[in-house]
Amino acid sequence: MRITCPYCGTRDVVEFTYQGDATVTRPDPASTDQAAWNAYVYDRANPAGKHSELWQHSGGCRAHLVVERDTVSHVITSVAFAGIKPNPARTTTPKRKSPARKAATRGKAAS
């Protein structure tokens, strides 16, 4: 399986670490509803088909990603940075800063 990191491009799955179900939502931290906390910690669906998963590009840029993957065919339909609203444009090859622009940015940060 290969995952296309929005920043680094297409990489083998060995560079990534699976971090769980991306559809789980954390209860309100002030909540004392034990059933809600139990469901948040332990209850997971095991779908055969499309699934939204969290992965970290641990062997690369270390970005956290939301990967939409079919658990049967392993076909990945989208990859986006976690915490950022999915944008189809982010699933394509990333735009990188040119070396000259990187140098200019570094110069600004130093001054």
Ligand SMILES: [Zn+2]
């Ligand atoms: Zn990456």
